[in-house]
């Protein structure tokens with residue numbers, strides 16, 4: 001009789017530190033697998049603890065609690081499919097990122113991660129010991145080999161597993177999103193199936209943790225990279241895949257194939273999921289933001305409305321004498337299109353009070369940026385007062401271009417707990433608004449149609465901190481600035497290399513200086529959604545005090 005093996009894939013969203021909650025999700029998915037006749041139910045990397053746990057895993061009490069949780073799950077899920085669960089494993093003075101196999105009421109195997117990722121947002125060499133390459137384990141009629149995430153990005157672990165008798169590769173992942181990430185994952189996994197001749201299951205988690213968004217997109221490949229099943233990106237999904245034994249070995253039967261959205265949609269979805277999960281997982285039902293009539297705060301309002309529902313987003317217009325009627329109208333148009341509450345708090349009175357209080361010290365000094373920044377700080381102060389009073393978290397709105405050059409007031413418009421557009425260059429802000437105006441999906445809680453009026457997209461950006469101010473008074477046009485920033489930040493290009501692309505040396509040097517001189521602002525800035533492998537915070541870690549500038553020597 002033909003042998004069959006049914007594997008249930010739990011592409012689910014864990015919460016870091018919520019051992020009980022994550023265990024409850026495991027029990028539910030295990031029951032779903034049992035009801036579907038599965039032989040095994042698999043979860044992503046470190047699902048019991050959530051991912052990434054960073055230094056939390058260096059606390060022995062936390063690791064102990066996580067291991068006890070797995071032992072308890074093994075005992076509870078005795079009568080039914082086997083379980084594969086990611087969790088840490090402490091043994092003697094060693095600490096491993098491990099995959100625990102539970103069957104018939106007991107832990108029957110532990111696979112230890114061999115390759116510890118230590119670039120971009122990962123620091124696993126600092127946290128874990130490197131495990132030896134573990135052998136395959138048996139579940140029913142099949143021998144399964146488990147390279148844990150990074151282990152499958154190299155050939156040796158999968159090859160060793162194949163040589164020691166693995167018939168299927170099951171790869172649990174905690175692989176965070178960045179733009180066009182999926183293709184890289186797929187090509188690594190296809191390579192593993194070509195080298196080993198084995199089918200491979202790539203199982204990723206979904207959900208956001210601080211800056212990172214895990215985008216799921218799990219899939220199953222037959223040997224030589226033939227796609228058998230594609231799960232959706234970002235959605236929690238449970239799928240069952242059937243393997244059948246043939247003369248050639250085990251093969252996955254064809255299952256559903258989700259269509260993956262384009263990069264604009266995936267970036268937008270990442271920002272929405274990041275806000276949604278940041279709020280839900282840290283206990284906020286509502287947010288607020290300063291809505292200026294400009295494009296950045298408009299986009300943040302739309303993201304927040306799509307994440308939490310318009311009824312949970314408070315927009316606040318805080319005008320001064322420099323605020324134009326067009327800005328007042330545009331802020332009202334955005335709030336109206338979204339169906340969000342819009343409040344107004346005039347800050348001219350407080351500004352006068354601060355000016356008066358400082359007058360005896362400022363006497364003899366001409367007004368300058370100081371006075372401009374007081375307006376921004378009064379906005380931050382007022383918004384934080386609303387946040388304190390109503391328990392709504394303040395979203396901050398600086399795009400990647402502004403964050404890169406420090407074009408924001410520290411303790412002013414930088415005030416806030418989370419910044420959804422921190423890794424989105426301004427030129428992409430324009431395009432993202434156009435994309436959202438033209439597209440609506442069922443995961444968006446905001447309304448469909450034009451939510452950012454074309455006028456907001458097309459007008460010249462301004463901070464309105466003084467008469468007739470425009471961003472281009474201080475900065476080059478964003479179409480030029482963003483190209484230079486992408487070279488200097490995302491590609492770590494030299495000044496010479498950027499000049500060779502046709503940019504003026506003096507301008508490139510100025511941009512470089514602005515980047516280095518504003519490191520202190522970024523260090524004190526809110527976290528935000530990571531969309532690229534060169535996001536500010538963990539992907540790019542620069543010194544704050546830094547005299548180096550890339551200038552000709554000799």
Ligand SMILES: Nc1ncnc2c1ncn2[C@@H]1O[C@H](COP(=O)(O)OP(=O)(O)OC[C@H]2O[C@@H]([n+]3cccc(C(=O)O)c3)[C@H](O)[C@@H]2O)[C@@H](O)[C@H]1O
Nearest residue numbers: 369373376377406407408409410412413463465474517520
């Ligand atoms: N290395 C360092 N380490 C630690 N702190 C450092 C520092 N260098 C300056 N500082 C501190 O930072 C202060 C200067 O920074 P900051 O006070 O932010 O002021 P600053 O960067 O000089 O001015 C804010 C800029 O953001 C622009 N902007 C754009 C868009 C919106 C808004 C808005 O507010 O709505 C503003 C505004 O036009 C202006 O160009 C210094 O007075 C000093 O206290």
Ligand SMILES: Nc1ncnc2c1ncn2[C@@H]1O[C@H](COP(=O)(O)OP(=O)(O)OP(=O)(O)O)[C@@H](O)[C@H]1O
Nearest residue numbers: 290291292294295296297316317318319397413463
């Ligand atoms: N009049 C205002 N009312 C409410 N919030 C404001 C106002 N002006 C500025 N802000 C807040 O400060 C942030 C920085 O604003 P500013 O308009 O100065 O620059 P910006 O980067 O062009 O942003 P935007 O495109 O949203 O205007 C805004 O995104 C908004 O959250």
Ligand SMILES: NC(=O)CC[C@H](N)C(=O)O
Nearest residue numbers: 117149150153174175176
């Ligand atoms: N958790 C991991 O080992 C992740 C590293 C891997 N290269 C990825 O991002 O997909």
